[in-house]
Amino acid sequence: MAGSLGRLFRGFQSFTSLPATRAQLSHPPAFFSSRTMVTLPSFLSSKPRDFSLPNSSWGPEMLRLYELYNSQCEVETEGGEKQEGSWQRLPSYNRSLKFATGGVYLSKIIQSKARLFTRNIREQGAAFEYVLFNNKEEQRCVGIFQAGHLLEGPPGHVHGGAIATMIDTVTGTHATILSGPVMTANLNINYRSPIPLGSTVLIESSLDTKEGRKTFISCKVTSTDSSKLHTESTALFLSINVSHLLRGG
Amino acid sequence: MAGSLGRLFRGFQSFTSLPATRAQLSHPPAFFSSRTMVTLPSFLSSKPRDFSLPNSSWGPEMLRLYELYNSQCEVETEGGEKQEGSWQRLPSYNRSLKFATGGVYLSKIIQSKARLFTRNIREQGAAFEYVLFNNKEEQRCVGIFQAGHLLEGPPGHVHGGAIATMIDTVTGTHATILSGPVMTANLNINYRSPIPLGSTVLIESSLDTKEGRKTFISCKVTSTDSSKLHTESTALFLSINVSHLLRGG
Numbered sequence: 001m002a003g004s005l006g007r008l009f010r011g012f013q014s015f016t017s018l019p020a021t022r023a024q025l026s027h028p029p030a031f032f033s034s035r036t037m038v039t040l041p042s043f044l045s046s047k048p049r050d051f052s053l054p055n056s057s058w059g060p061e062m063l064r065l066y067e068l069y070n071s072q073c074e075v076e077t078e079g080g081e082k083q084e085g086s087w088q089r090l091p092s093y094n095r096s097l098k099f100a101t102g103g104v105y106l107s108k109i110i111q112s113k114a115r116l117f118t119r120n121i122r123e124q125g126a127a128f129e130y131v132l133f134n135n136k137e138e139q140r141c142v143g144i145f146q147a148g149h150l151l152e153g154p155p156g157h158v159h160g161g162a163i164a165t166m167i168d169t170v171t172g173t174h175a176t177i178l179s180g181p182v183m184t185a186n187l188n189i190n191y192r193s194p195i196p197l198g199s200t201v202l203i204e205s206s207l208d209t210k211e212g213r214k215t216f217i218s219c220k221v222t223s224t225d226s227s228k229l230h231t232e233s234t235a236l237f238l239s240i241n242v243s244h245l246l247r248g249g
Numbered sequence: 250m251a252g253s254l255g256r257l258f259r260g261f262q263s264f265t266s267l268p269a270t271r272a273q274l275s276h277p278p279a280f281f282s283s284r285t286m287v288t289l290p291s292f293l294s295s296k297p298r299d300f301s302l303p304n305s306s307w308g309p310e311m312l313r314l315y316e317l318y319n320s321q322c323e324v325e326t327e328g329g330e331k332q333e334g335s336w337q338r339l340p341s342y343n344r345s346l347k348f349a350t351g352g353v354y355l356s357k358i359i360q361s362k363a364r365l366f367t368r369n370i371r372e373q374g375a376a377f378e379y380v381l382f383n384n385k386e387e388q389r390c391v392g393i394f395q396a397g398h399l400l401e402g403p404p405g406h407v408h409g410g411a412i413a414t415m416i417d418t419v420t421g422t423h424a425t426i427l428s429g430p431v432m433t434a435n436l437n438i439n440y441r442s443p444i445p446l447g448s449t450v451l452i453e454s455s456l457d458t459k460e461g462r463k464t465f466i467s468c469k470v471t472s473t474d475s476s477k478l479h480t481e482s483t484a485l486f487l488s489i490n491v492s493h494l495l496r497g498g
Contacts, residue, residue, distance in 0.1 A: 117401060154432065161366060161415070161417045185439065191433050
């Protein structure tokens, strides 16, 4: 299990979303999984905050990498027309949806206060600052992660559980793009070198293979210049029938 | 790497600890690793909040299990004297120490705002509520974990990263008790059944073997009556020289 299913619904807002700022509203969500796209009632259509957009807590390295990938999301043709680039930025919200595909109302199983684990702290820069980009052609997903001071494990370094959380987030999002609704079945994580609090790292996810209901993914966490390997892991995801989970099964 | 080293220092407070309540102050910390015990200057000796003690957010199941293990921490002899029981409650604080063994001042590498990942949210019951008990004779450690609404992954269920975080916390604390200062080298986690938000689960850690610098541990997350297996995992910890990390090496 894991954050996988939650990610399926992150394109949608709840009644209780945090107010979005002006800057955020100017960047409407650019990505929805076609499998989970539903038409929302108009009273639900105020835009939620997209946490994948830059904020004032982002350091120079985080911003540089964001611009590097973001600039490849749209390219201009010789005729001056804009078209899709090789990368796609994935928006990120702070909670799941009350309405699932098919109109199943989730309020009975989701407390109205529930928030996505990686987006549960309002203070910008304090915890998980991250943005994900997907490369469909290369079947690769990249996360840029700036670790805030509230993620401490060993003195001055990021908690192993926080690193596991980011690995689950990047590989789970990637598996969802590749295979539709999934749940994490296994995470096997080797911690090679601790990550100092405050630093920005790269999280790279690549598809190994798909076999029936199984999606196998590899993931590396490195320094932003790729010279230092912090963590390497494999992840296995199982395709699921979402309605099963929504019924509380 | 992981929360392991952080746990070594959790018996100590910082200048910036949250104010402790009256109820918490009446239960002084009962456990310190002998390897990390240092004498603190008197100006550091105001008691920090011990997060392992019951608060008003704890549900009946969490309280019942706390009492079950806590009642076995001290036993009364026939003569009416009190003596150590088979279990020992492990106190838990929200940050690492600025002073390490030998008086190394850590402020340069630890930002004053840093907080232990599992204790970084002030609202009681919102995130990780847990208490750990250790059984020295049986080389077993037990965590009782109540999952708050801010730990959401799949709709209505706990994030896989939050579960990994608790597994790292329980096994890492256990490894530290068994082997002294350690860092997490590997976590291999199989997710069997999702954990509903708000529920209380048991996390049981047991020593598999020790080989040189390596400590191998197994861990299961189950329903409180042990009938349902949510997660099973193995963990490998490496003994470390703390000063290496403190120097930022």
